[in-house]
Amino acid sequence: MTDTVTFKIKRQDSKSSSSYWETFTIPYVPNSNVISCLMDIQANPINAKGEEVTPVVWESNCLEEVCGTCTMVINGKVRQSCSALVDQLEKPIKLEPMSKFPLVRDLVVDRTRMFSALKKVQAWVNADGYHDLGPGGRLSQEHQETAYKLSECMTCGCCVEACPQYSSGNNFLGAAAISQSRLFNMHPTAKNMAGERLDTLMQEGGIADCGNAQNCVEACPKSIPLTESIAEMGRQVSDKLWHNIFKA
Amino acid sequence: MDSHFLARRIHSLTGIVPVGLFLVYHLYLQLYLHSGAEVYNKVINGFYDSPLAIWALVIVVYIPLFFHAFFGIRLIFESSVQPSYTYFSHLLFWLQRISGIGVLLFIIAHVWNAQLGPWIAGTWGTHFEHLSSGFSDPDSGMITKAVYLLGTLGAVFHFSNGLNTFCMTWGIALTPKSQIRVRIFSIFLFFILAASALYALSAIW
Numbered sequence: 244m245t246d247t248v249t250f251k252i253k254r255q256d257s258k259s260s261s262s263y264w265e266t267f268t269i270p271y272v273p274n275s276n277v278i279s280c281l282m283d284i285q286a287n288p289i290n291a292k293g294e295e296v297t298p299v300v301w302e303s304n305c306l307e308e309v310c311g312t313c314t315m316v317i318n319g320k321v322r323q324s325c326s327a328l329v330d331q332l333e334k335p336i337k338l339e340p341m342s343k344f345p346l347v348r349d350l351v352v353d354r355t356r357m358f359s360a361l362k363k364v365q366a367w368v369n370a371d372g373y374h375d376l377g378p379g380g381r382l383s384q385e386h387q388e389t390a391y392k393l394s395e396c397m398t399c400g401c402c403v404e405a406c407p408q409y410s411s412g413n414n415f416l417g418a419a420a421i422s423q424s425r426l427f428n429m430h431p432t433a434k435n436m437a438g439e440r441l442d443t444l445m446q447e448g449g450i451a452d453c454g455n456a457q458n459c460v461e462a463c464p465k466s467i468p469l470t471e472s473i474a475e476m477g478r479q480v481s482d483k484l485w486h487n488i489f490k491a
Numbered sequence: 492m493d494s495h496f497l498a499r500r501i502h503s504l505t506g507i508v509p510v511g512l513f514l515v516y517h518l519y520l521q522l523y524l525h526s527g528a529e530v531y532n533k534v535i536n537g538f539y540d541s542p543l544a545i546w547a548l549v550i551v552v553y554i555p556l557f558f559h560a561f562f563g564i565r566l567i568f569e570s571s572v573q574p575s576y577t578y579f580s581h582l583l584f585w586l587q588r589i590s591g592i593g594v595l596l597f598i599i600a601h602v603w604n605a606q607l608g609p610w611i612a613g614t615w616g617t618h619f620e621h622l623s624s625g626f627s628d629p630d631s632g633m634i635t636k637a638v639y640l641l642g643t644l645g646a647v648f649h650f651s652n653g654l655n656t657f658c659m660t661w662g663i664a665l666t667p668k669s670q671i672r673v674r675i676f677s678i679f680l681f682f683i684l685a686a687s688a689l690y691a692l693s694a695i696w
């Protein structure tokens with residue numbers, strides 16, 4: 244092992260300025276991860292040419308791969324930087340911001356589009372008052388296992404970053420929101436709004452924008468069965484289509 | 492439900508019914524190439540004997556195919572290349588698009604070569620002789636053969652892989668396990684249809 248690590252970081256000073264690559268070489272620390280290295284660069288922001296520059300900006304929070312904020316493109320693939328161990332990465336380590344979201348600065352992007360998608364599919368349990376609704380029904384073990392897996396989504400954006408159908412030119416909801424609509428359509432109370440969720444999925448930017456490339460399921464750090472969710476919601480909208488044509 | 496959703500579903504459906512089924516039927520008819528000129532011409536002309544033949548072709552094949560192709564080209568421009576994600580399904584996703592363009596070019600060449608050309612030239616009816624002389628032409632025979640080979644293999648791939656994604660689009664293959672089963676079936680289908688197409692072509696190679 245060498246005693247330094249080199250990072251090539253794609254930087255951009257503001258929303259409107261142009262991007263540039265900057266190289267940083269920092270002392271190697273055993274068991275470090277990309278975030279801890281970014282902290283080292285922040286503490287001592289001197290690039291490989293020896294110039295003192297503005298510190299690199301990134302986002303992070305939980306540092307244990309559950310919040311999703313630290314997502315970036317590392318050596319060409321999107322993933323969480325807090326769980327990207329330096330020892331396991333090819334050097335020099337290339338860091339880029341996600342390409343599918345508006346850039347804020349350096350490695351920070353604005354993922355609002357993901358959260359708007361969750362609002363559009365009403366990814367919550369709808370309760371229309373404060374009155375006591377009584378105890379919920381008992382859920383089967385199988386139901387719990389499926390729902391638990393889906394509930395692990397942290398809206399990190401890996402799935403949509405890798406998706407060839409998700410771009411700034413369209414308004415595709417993306418795999419995460421489709422999967423969340425499945426989670427809430429199976430919830431005993433939230434499923435009252437199932438029809439509205441399906442209506443959203445049948446609108447522009449809905450499930451029809453998926454082209455079955457299946458990159459999302461490969462990219463998801465939580466191993467959420469996204470193509471199963473997409474197929475399940477494809478089935479639900481197929482039923483709804485049938486209903487709209489023959490029964491409505 | 493908006494028109495884009497409907498258009499996508501119609502696009503997906505037309506790929507199987509009727510265009511995909513026509514492809515299978517069409518490949519089946521070509522096996523008669525092995526029965527010689529007389530039988531082959533009789534089989535093909537038999538289809539056109541019906542006063543409805545041309546209507547059937549236009550309504551069942553050409554209009555749905557035209558829609559599928561036109562909308563398919565639109566879809567290709569909606570996708571963005573993600574070269575660093577090298578997964579098998581992702582490769583198939585792009586092969587589906589590339590083969591779509593290839594099949595469109597092939598169909599144009601094929602309809603001209605086998606249908607419109609002979610009609611205009613007034614040599615309609617001697618299909619076998621027309622095809623085999625095209626294949627053995629000393630100048631253009633090799634090109635014709637290559638176009639037919641690539642075109643049929645492209646069409647067979649596009650249909651087989653399309654059947655796979657169709658089952659996801661409509662929610663027929665739900666679980667990862669069933670999606671693998673459907674994929675295995677579609678690979679199997681690809682080899683069967685490709686073998687049938689190559690065998691048919693071998694009669695006039």
Ligand code: HEM
Nearest residue numbers: 454503506507510511560563591592595653654656657660
């Ligand atoms: C031999 C004629 C053709 C047949 C049998 C056929 C069949 C199919 C089938 C079954 C699908 C899958 C639909 C789905 O995933 O739900 C499909 C998809 C597709 N077809 Fe075709 N097709 C043909 C010609 C064409 C042509 C000429 C084009 C235009 C260039 C084209 C472009 C596409 C595209 C882009 C897709 C992908 C749609 C997606 O994955 O979302 N196809 N086709």
Ligand code: SF4
Nearest residue numbers: 396398399400402463
């Ligand atoms: S589905 Fe997976 S990849 Fe997509 S946002 Fe959720 S956790 Fe991230």
Ligand code: SF4
Nearest residue numbers: 406453454456457459
């Ligand atoms: S299956 Fe492919 S096209 Fe559909 S959401 Fe996932 S990555 Fe995107």
Ligand code: FES
Nearest residue numbers: 304306308311325
């Ligand atoms: S900091 Fe929360 S996932 Fe990396």
